[in-house]
Amino acid sequence: MTPTGTPGTTGSSDSGLTGPDAAPARIPTSARTPTPTPTPTPASAADAARRAGARRAVLLLPAGLALLAGIDAALMLLGLPTAVRTDRLPQVHGVLMVLGFVGTLVALERAVALGRGWGYLSPGFLGAGGLLLISPAPLRAGKLSMVLGTAVLLALYVRFWRRQPGPALLAQAAGALTGLGAALLWLGGLDVPRLLPWLASFLILTIAGERLELARVALLAPRTEHTFLACAGAVTAATVATLLWPAAGTLLLAAALLALVAWLVTYDIARRMLRAKGLPRFSAACLLAGYAWLGLAAALWLIDGPITDGSRYDAVVHCVFLGFVISMIMAHAPVILPAVLRRPLPYHPAFAAPAWLLHLSLALRVLVGDLRDSTVAWQTGGVLNIVAVLLFVGTAATLSVTGRGTAPRRPRPQPSETPR
Numbered sequence: 001m002t003p004t005g006t007p008g009t010t011g012s013s014d015s016g017l018t019g020p021d022a023a024p025a026r027i028p029t030s031a032r033t034p035t036p037t038p039t040p041t042p043a044s045a046a047d048a049a050r051r052a053g054a055r056r057a058v059l060l061l062p063a064g065l066a067l068l069a070g071i072d073a074a075l076m077l078l079g080l081p082t083a084v085r086t087d088r089l090p091q092v093h094g095v096l097m098v099l100g101f102v103g104t105l106v107a108l109e110r111a112v113a114l115g116r117g118w119g120y121l122s123p124g125f126l127g128a129g130g131l132l133l134i135s136p137a138p139l140r141a142g143k144l145s146m147v148l149g150t151a152v153l154l155a156l157y158v159r160f161w162r163r164q165p166g167p168a169l170l171a172q173a174a175g176a177l178t179g180l181g182a183a184l185l186w187l188g189g190l191d192v193p194r195l196l197p198w199l200a201s202f203l204i205l206t207i208a209g210e211r212l213e214l215a216r217v218a219l220l221a222p223r224t225e226h227t228f229l230a231c232a233g234a235v236t237a238a239t240v241a242t243l244l245w246p247a248a249g250t251l252l253l254a255a256a257l258l259a260l261v262a263w264l265v266t267y268d269i270a271r272r273m274l275r276a277k278g279l280p281r282f283s284a285a286c287l288l289a290g291y292a293w294l295g296l297a298a299a300l301w302l303i304d305g306p307i308t309d310g311s312r313y314d315a316v317v318h319c320v321f322l323g324f325v326i327s328m329i330m331a332h333a334p335v336i337l338p339a340v341l342r343r344p345l346p347y348h349p350a351f352a353a354p355a356w357l358l359h360l361s362l363a364l365r366v367l368v369g370d371l372r373d374s375t376v377a378w379q380t381g382g383v384l385n386i387v388a389v390l391l392f393v394g395t396a397a398t399l400s401v402t403g404r405g406t407a408p409r410r411p412r413p414q415p416s417e418t419p420r
Helices: 042-077 088-114 117-133 139-163 167-187 192-218 222-244 246-267 279-304 310-341 349-370 375-402
Strands: none
Touching (some): 042 088, 042 117, 042 375, 088 167, 088 192, 088 310, 117 139, 139 167, 167 192, 167 222, 192 222, 192 246, 192 279, 192 310, 222 246, 246 279, 279 349, 310 349, 310 375
16 A cells, blocks of 8 residues: 555545645655755854864964973073973973974874864874973873874875875875884984984975975976985985994985985975065075075084084084974965964064074074084074074064064056057
8 A cells, every 4th residue: 555645656645635636745854955054154264264273273382382391401401591490301302392393283284284183183192292291291101192193193194195195295204204213213212312313304304295295386397206206215214224224324314315405406496486575585595594404414414424412413403403494484384374273474574583593593503603612602502593483483473463464565557558
């Protein structure tokens, strides 16, 4: 028996009538016209963006604390008075700055790009690891958190690879792999000076992959990309070799880094953007200066071989992590931070002050203090390095809150050729 009221049947309706006088058949719920979803208004979209930015900013707080603790440890290592003095801070200074501070920034940007909730575990673990390192908690807890954070970061790159594989992504994944290797080796008891090539490769390969992605805008030839991959592969292999054969591995790493720097200087769009004005010129100058410092670090490794202490060690460390990495952060911050935090960060010429101060003070510290054994120059340069970093953070925060930047110049109207 056919149920009554079903469309397309000859059965009786609820009214008991058939034919033209029959009651209209009931329409099942699945066939009804769906209620249109209200289109979000610009105001509601802006509110949602602000809420998302606020949630992401929470993950940046541990990175900020890691930066402040790292600065405190830097003052202790310089032999200067500090606000907080603990025996642990100088021991964890390197890992705290590389994984706790910069690593959290990198992981948060990657998690935002992926758009999946589990991706935020990476900056969460790295930030928590930084907090554990500066707390009275067992040191092993912080080390384990760093391992988990870098492991999730590598998983992020695996997911990106499934979406769209490419040479730039492969280089960044290699960087994440060396970052995970550094965290595992540190958990296993290897000291930070022996980890230096691993920590350096993590950030160098990550940044180099990002620069390749932008360089591809200029339609690079496949052979050029293959050369980049050879350089990145050589850096990765040499990093592993430094653990097995320190002397030979360090020489190979130095040569690979010099080749990578040569590729970046040749094919990065920074050289062309140096002729522009405003943010493009500022970013290009920071990029090229960073490549110069990375080249100097590679040259020192090539000349001196494995370095685990002394003034040359200080020179290599700060050429890489201040001259190269912090300069890259300055170059990319006005573009990346607004995308992550959903807050404007307009460019202003004031950004040039901390950038100039960073490179000039680093030259004083490395070229005079480290390479010419001047304690006064080393300490003065180190303090000015700290001032430069804090000045950049303060400038960026002020411009983000006030929203006052330099508006791009409008092109002058050309005279009309139409006769009046």
